[in-house]
Amino acid sequence: MQRSQARVIARSQTPSFDPRLILGAVLATLMALALVVSSLPARAQTGALPDFADLVDQVGDAVVNITTSSVVAGRAGGPQPQVPDGSPLEDFFEDFLDRQGPDGAPRRSQALGSGFVISEDGYLVTNNHVIEGADEIMIEFRDGTELVAELIGTDPTTDIALLKVENDAPLPFVEFGVSADHRVGEWVMVMGNPLGQGFSVSVGVISAFGRSLQGSYDDFIQTDAAINQGNSGGPLFNLEGDVIGVNTAILSPTGGSIGIGFAMSSDVVTNVVAQLREFGETRRGWLGVRIQDVDEAMAEAMDLEEARGAMVTDVPTGPALDAGVEVGDVILSFDGRDISDTRELVRIVGESNVGETVRVLVFRDGATETLRVTLGRRETAEAADAAPEGSDTTPDVAPTSEILGMSLAPLTDELREQLNAQNVSGGLVIQELDPVSEAAEMGLRVGDIITEVTQQSVENVAEFQTLVQAARDAGQQSILLLIRRDGNPRFMALAIDGGN
Structure with a gap:
């Protein structure tokens, strides 16, 4: 009887609820949550990473594997590798030389890469280094279809090549996007033929824009999406399925992806491709x-x-x-x-x-x-244009005057010949240089020819000193010099605070 009463007391301690209060609290909570969610970025509101499966289905049929072949010279006669009889390397070298063919016989070499179709009538884009030197280019689509490609034009400067295949039916294709419309941190997808493994997908984000490797027209997108050998020439997609880059290079001490890959920006590629398509060459x-x-x-x-x-x-x-x-x-x-x-x-x-x-x-x-x-x-x-070669010859000694840590002498005919300065009519040659002077710190060297000071020509040391003093009197802390080194002109700013 006591145990039964205890249970009744416990239930009775539970407070009674007013349904109207409960409904009001729920509505207030939902409104607060809606305000928080609306303040988040669009993709953060989903609470999940993007699903790339639909994107792969959308663009995958336009991405191709590229196989190239070319005939290269066989091994020439002459000394061959020598290994001791019975050495573990003996069989290796024999197999290697057998694959090379008999002495002097040419052999066929193959290379793999990636590409993508940009029009239904069969134009394709890839890297120049993928097809360079090839005498046959074979294109393989995701469904296994193989077509022989014709080379339309190349641009080694941006490492872009344009190919063309013929097909009875229209081909699936993708379009270029505007890379400048994107931001660091946005998702991207790489597709191609890494290490000859065939159709493959990797994803990552845009790590940086405007990367330069070594070309005058470099404008690379850096990404951490896996790019490996064989991905060259393949597309870098945004989430809308537009190509915003052409995968070109990786930075790696191992030769494999470490998350630093580079794709040439579509903002560069579109102009190059348009010229190759119209002229078969670039016209910059x-x-x-x-x-x-x-x-x-x-x-x-x-x-x-x-x-x-x-x-x-x-x-x-x-x-x-x-x-x-x-x-x-x-x-x-x-x-x-x-x-x-x-x-x-x-x-x-x-x-x-x-x-x-x-x-x-x-x-x-x-x-x-x-x-x-x-x-x-x-x-x-x-x-x-044939650029003249530089000269490392130390100039002959001439009468000099010292100023700003430099020993200067007028440019003579003999010095002009030695310094590759045949087209320079005046100027002063740096004969000696104080290694702790401002001139040395800024990068001037013995043999440099100073042709202008504060954008005025100089032919002797007196003119140089006059222009330096005028700059000091005007309150300038530095002067602008135009120098020539190995035939090439360059401006430099030299600090002039303190005496001579």
Whole structure:
């Protein structure tokens, strides 16, 4: 009886509920949760990583494996590897040489890569290094279909190649997106033929934009999605199924993926592909100047508000010379687009049309000036240009004067020959250099020829000293020098605080 009463008391201690209070509390909680969720990024609201399966089905049929073959020379006669009889390496070398074929006999070599179709009539994109030197290019689709491809054109500068296959039915294809529309941290997907394993998918995020490896037109997207040998030439997709990069290279001490891969930006590739498709070659705009970046010291020496733009160090015969561009000009904008550095200018000019007339804003003598330049063709200019080779010969000793830690002498005919300066009519040669001077610290060397000081020509040390003193009197902390080294011009800013 006592145990039964205890149970009744326990139940009676549970408070009674008003249904209206419960409903109000639930509604308030739901409203608060809705406010929190609405403040999250769209993908965070799903509470899960994206599912790439549908994306693979959407674009996979347009991605291809590429097999190339070429005939290479067999081993020539002459000394062959020598190994002791009975050595474990004996069988290895015999098998290797058998595969090489008899002495002097050519053999066929194969290589693997990836690519993707960009039009229903059979145009494909891959890397130039995938098909370079090939005499046969075979394309394999995901369903096993194989077609022979024709090479339409290549651009070694950006490592892009355009191929074409013929097929009775329209082919599945993918389109290029705009890589500039994306941000670091967004999801991307790699598809291709890594290590010859066939159709394969890997995913990751955009790690960085604007990476440069070694080319003038480099604009790589860095990603941690796995890219390995064989992925070269394959697509880097965004979540909408657009190609925003062409997988090209990896950074790795082992030869395999360590999460640092590079895809050439679609913003570069689309222009290259359009030219290859129309002309079978690239036709880049050419301004016709040598340029260098502007650093803080140079900007201060010129009274330029900020260290940006591309400073002109030489104006050979060409479009820029015809338009009135001068050595010492700083190009601030090209065709209405602001220029931050030399790399940006090179890329923008290269994307411009040959024969197009553009406006170029330059900074000259403390003011800006607009010039109109009709662009030439870079490929034509490069073919005609033979850069002179430098000379390591130590210049002959000439009468010198010392200033700012440098021993300077006028440029003589003998020095001109030794220093590869046949086209330099004046200037001062650095004969000796104090290793602890500002001049040495900034990178000047023995044998450099100083042709301009504060953008004025100099032919003797007296003129040099006069210009330095004038800069000091004007309160400048540094002066701008134009030097020539191995035939190449370059501006440098030299600090002038303190005596001679």
